[in-house]
Amino acid sequence: MTTKQRRLPRGVREQQLIDAAVSVFSRGDYRTVSVDEIAAAAGTSKPTVYHHLGSKERIFVACVRREMERLVEAVRSAVHDPHAPRDEDPLRRGIQAFFTFVVDHRESWTVLYRRAAVQGEPFAGETARMRDRVTAEVAELITSCTQSDYGTLEPRDAQLLARVAVSTADAFADWLLDHPDETPDTMAGHVTALTWSHLSARRPASS
Amino acid sequence: MTTKQRRLPRGVREQQLIDAAVSVFSRGDYRTVSVDEIAAAAGTSKPTVYHHLGSKERIFVACVRREMERLVEAVRSAVHDPHAPRDEDPLRRGIQAFFTFVVDHRESWTVLYRRAAVQGEPFAGETARMRDRVTAEVAELITSCTQSDYGTLEPRDAQLLARVAVSTADAFADWLLDHPDETPDTMAGHVTALTWSHLSARRPASS
Amino acid sequence: MTTKQRRLPRGVREQQLIDAAVSVFSRGDYRTVSVDEIAAAAGTSKPTVYHHLGSKERIFVACVRREMERLVEAVRSAVHDPHAPRDEDPLRRGIQAFFTFVVDHRESWTVLYRRAAVQGEPFAGETARMRDRVTAEVAELITSCTQSDYGTLEPRDAQLLARVAVSTADAFADWLLDHPDETPDTMAGHVTALTWSHLSARRPASS
Amino acid sequence: MTTKQRRLPRGVREQQLIDAAVSVFSRGDYRTVSVDEIAAAAGTSKPTVYHHLGSKERIFVACVRREMERLVEAVRSAVHDPHAPRDEDPLRRGIQAFFTFVVDHRESWTVLYRRAAVQGEPFAGETARMRDRVTAEVAELITSCTQSDYGTLEPRDAQLLARVAVSTADAFADWLLDHPDETPDTMAGHVTALTWSHLSARRPASS
DNA sequence: GATGAATGAGAGTTCATTCAT
DNA sequence: CATGAATGAACTCTCATTCAT
Numbered sequence: 001m002t003t004k005q006r007r008l009p010r011g012v013r014e015q016q017l018i019d020a021a022v023s024v025f026s027r028g029d030y031r032t033v034s035v036d037e038i039a040a041a042a043g044t045s046k047p048t049v050y051h052h053l054g055s056k057e058r059i060f061v062a063c064v065r066r067e068m069e070r071l072v073e074a075v076r077s078a079v080h081d082p083h084a085p086r087d088e089d090p091l092r093r094g095i096q097a098f099f100t101f102v103v104d105h106r107e108s109w110t111v112l113y114r115r116a117a118v119q120g121e122p123f124a125g126e127t128a129r130m131r132d133r134v135t136a137e138v139a140e141l142i143t144s145c146t147q148s149d150y151g152t153l154e155p156r157d158a159q160l161l162a163r164v165a166v167s168t169a170d171a172f173a174d175w176l177l178d179h180p181d182e183t184p185d186t187m188a189g190h191v192t193a194l195t196w197s198h199l200s201a202r203r204p205a206s207s
Numbered sequence: 208m209t210t211k212q213r214r215l216p217r218g219v220r221e222q223q224l225i226d227a228a229v230s231v232f233s234r235g236d237y238r239t240v241s242v243d244e245i246a247a248a249a250g251t252s253k254p255t256v257y258h259h260l261g262s263k264e265r266i267f268v269a270c271v272r273r274e275m276e277r278l279v280e281a282v283r284s285a286v287h288d289p290h291a292p293r294d295e296d297p298l299r300r301g302i303q304a305f306f307t308f309v310v311d312h313r314e315s316w317t318v319l320y321r322r323a324a325v326q327g328e329p330f331a332g333e334t335a336r337m338r339d340r341v342t343a344e345v346a347e348l349i350t351s352c353t354q355s356d357y358g359t360l361e362p363r364d365a366q367l368l369a370r371v372a373v374s375t376a377d378a379f380a381d382w383l384l385d386h387p388d389e390t391p392d393t394m395a396g397h398v399t400a401l402t403w404s405h406l407s408a409r410r411p412a413s414s
Numbered sequence: 415m416t417t418k419q420r421r422l423p424r425g426v427r428e429q430q431l432i433d434a435a436v437s438v439f440s441r442g443d444y445r446t447v448s449v450d451e452i453a454a455a456a457g458t459s460k461p462t463v464y465h466h467l468g469s470k471e472r473i474f475v476a477c478v479r480r481e482m483e484r485l486v487e488a489v490r491s492a493v494h495d496p497h498a499p500r501d502e503d504p505l506r507r508g509i510q511a512f513f514t515f516v517v518d519h520r521e522s523w524t525v526l527y528r529r530a531a532v533q534g535e536p537f538a539g540e541t542a543r544m545r546d547r548v549t550a551e552v553a554e555l556i557t558s559c560t561q562s563d564y565g566t567l568e569p570r571d572a573q574l575l576a577r578v579a580v581s582t583a584d585a586f587a588d589w590l591l592d593h594p595d596e597t598p599d600t601m602a603g604h605v606t607a608l609t610w611s612h613l614s615a616r617r618p619a620s621s
Numbered sequence: 622m623t624t625k626q627r628r629l630p631r632g633v634r635e636q637q638l639i640d641a642a643v644s645v646f647s648r649g650d651y652r653t654v655s656v657d658e659i660a661a662a663a664g665t666s667k668p669t670v671y672h673h674l675g676s677k678e679r680i681f682v683a684c685v686r687r688e689m690e691r692l693v694e695a696v697r698s699a700v701h702d703p704h705a706p707r708d709e710d711p712l713r714r715g716i717q718a719f720f721t722f723v724v725d726h727r728e729s730w731t732v733l734y735r736r737a738a739v740q741g742e743p744f745a746g747e748t749a750r751m752r753d754r755v756t757a758e759v760a761e762l763i764t765s766c767t768q769s770d771y772g773t774l775e776p777r778d779a780q781l782l783a784r785v786a787v788s789t790a791d792a793f794a795d796w797l798l799d800h801p802d803e804t805p806d807t808m809a810g811h812v813t814a815l816t817w818s819h820l821s822a823r824r825p826a827s828s
Numbered sequence: 829g830a831t832g833a834a835t836g837a838g839a840g841t842t843c844a845t846t847c848a849t
Numbered sequence: 850c851a852t853g854a855a856t857g858a859a860c861t862c863t864c865a866t867t868c869a870t
Contacts, residue, residue: 047855446651655842
């Protein structure tokens with residue numbers, strides 16, 4: 001799976017292991033996945049995994065944490081892209097970045113959105129907080145982009161919209177898997193239109 | 208959990224067991240849940256569960272199957288309700304029924320939508336097929352209700368809409384858990400508006 | 415090891431398991447012993463052991479607790495034996511009972527005195543308390559038997575004597591293993607003489 | 622734990638390692654202790670420990686061996702002390718030295734007497750032989766000191782007495798931990814008196 | 829029909845020990 | 850010499866599943 005390379009420096013091995021773990025966790029949930037599988041996917045042995053990550057729980061949290069950072073970073077830099085044309089909608093850019101991430105890093109997204117949702121695991125608190133950050137980030141994005149156009153969007157509404165946007169992106173990503181002829185860009189257009197239209201539906205009085 | 212009642216007729220006992228199983232499966236995924244827990248929740252012992260349902264896998268499938276029937280039945284009878292006012296939108300009625308089910312039978316829905324989604328379990332095929340039937344049903348509903356208004360809605364588009372509707376309903380149900388002041392009816396309104404607006408977005412030419 | 419007998423009632427199986435566990439724990443310390451060994455010695459399987467005793471720690475504690483009761487009971491009933499001759503020294507009778515127990519139930523004693531002494535195990539508190547009870551019991555025995563002869567024996571001195579008596583009995587039991595020609599009775603005589611003489615050493619003024 | 626000092630001459634490093642190992646082994650038994658702990662206590666890394674001592678077993682044996690030498694040496698030089706007053710009892714001097722060692726080098730003694738007693742370890746033979754040497758030494762001491770006073774003390778009796786003396790010293794050392802107001806000297810007096818009185822008890826006819 | 833008892837298979841975790849730097 | 854990295858083996862504990870009552 002990975003180029004076999006013994007005696008790697010700390011940081012590198014660790015990233016390799018997280019790569020493997022994300023991939024494996026995207027195919028089964030926390031309980032289904034065995035540490036042996038992760039080790040095998042990383043081309044190493046179980047004790048090595050423990051040497052670097054400490055415990056199955058910490059492996060999982062490390063996965064969620066890292067993929068979370070990547071996602072947030074991707075969306076943020078898209079929204080604040082200094083090279084983007086002035087007249088381009090930053091909201092659409094952000095949503096597109098978000099959506100592109102979901103599609104391009106299918107495994108990451110699955111771990112982030114689907115696996116972290118399972119209740120009752122020992123690490124519920126940590127991952128739930130992580131998961132909330134995705135929607136919080138999206139909500140903030142929506143808020144900041146709509147402030148001028150529609151008056152002040154209530155935080156509560158922004159939250160709701162964010163949740164809808166996220167779950168919709170998830171549904172679209174699934175859709176894309178079964179229909180490879182659709183382009184991420186087309187889909188991103190759908191989501192944006194959808195969000196806009198829902199914004200009007202929510203706030204008919206403010207137009 | 209259930210009123211202890213020995214020596215019940217076959218069918219009844221079985222339904223009780225499935226009730227308990229649905230409740231337990233809604234709180235943890237397939238692997239997390241133990242047959243012991245299910246037996247305890249049903250107020251009986253493990254071998255009794257096996258006697259009636261055969262194996263853990265078959266227990267789970269039985270849960271998904273039964274809840275599925277209930278959901279489909281609820282939506283269908285709402286759409287074809289003969290006592291409904293003529294001028295009422297059957298689509299909205301259907302969506303509302305669907306949404307109401309999701310909210311009222313939180314546990315059933317969780318098992319149906321979240322648990323059945325996990326890949327890699329031994330019964331993947333069976334439950335995946337079940338799960339697809341939800342969206343298929345919704346798609347059919349949308350198709351049949353929009354046929355006259357928007358020309359012929361492409362099956363493909365109906366499918367996509369169905370998926371969005373379903374995942375949105377899921378997001379809304381989650382939202383409702385955190386915000387008990389929202390009424391299911393309000394939420395149902397949101398979904399309908401959302402779906403309509405998206406229909407326009409998808410078919411701008413046909414208006 | 416034990417007569418193979420399937421499907422035993424709860425209590426019986428449990429005692430069998432503790433029997434086996436005592437035997438195994440007497441040959442190796444807490445960490446050396448594996449639950450598999452215990453299961454094998456009891457003629458059953460590992461999960462059965464867990465079914466009845468719960469955890470390795472609880473197995474060990476159960477052993478210590480039961481053997482403790484036995485020892486205390488043996489000494490007590492010897493001291494208060496109503497059929498004993500009036501002029502017989504109850505102290506000697508008690509020490510002899512104690513010593514006989516140590517020699518006859520070599521395994522029990524080893525678990526009680528040697529294994530429970532190891533610090534740093536997770537159950538340190540529980541077993542330490544148990545272990546203290548042996549000496550406390552012996553101290554009480556000594557106190558009650560010497561009260562009239564030597565004035566009031568200070569509790570502190572009784573404690574010290576008890577400790578010496580216990581460790582001496584342990585040494586003697588070891589000795590007996592290497593020299594089978596000595597009889598337990600002879601040894602009991604030694605201990606008594608030893609204790610008496612030491613009593614004089616401690617309280618030279620009261621003679 | 623030890624002053625970090627790289628590139629030490631062979632012998633010194635080795636002694637430092639044994640120091641650390643004795644300290645660690647005194648707190649947990651052979652299985653509880655990990656080589657990592659020993660390495661950490663010595664302020665070095667695991668492979669270094671292996672480089673010098675070879676294996677966990679050999680580490681343990683090295684500890685026992687060295688502490689044994691120290692104990693024997695301490696007792697011997699006390700008995701044969703040329704500067705001691707002529708009329709002083711060399712037996713008491715020896716016992717006192719022995720007892721002082723037990724109290725002052727609590728960790729050494731624990732390793733020697735308690736840890737080495739566990740059966741079933743791979744090195745049982747070696748350490749058992751070591752352990753026997755303590756009592757043998759004490760027996761010899763007793764024999765040589767009593768030769769003139771009580772006729773010839775049978776070797777067998779000397780052995781028994783030695784065992785009792787040793788286990789009693791152990792009990793006293795424990796006692797001292799809980800009662801810091803007792804001085805080692807007082808205790809040594811107790812042991813000597815105890816041994817003498819027991820000698821009389823054993824050989825009433827030979828006086 | 830219903831249940832306490834029993835178990836084979838497997839998962840997470842640790843550790844003594846060895847390479848390779 | 851000294852060490853971070855790597856691993857095979859073993860151990861505790863759990864669970865789906867089946868007997869025997």
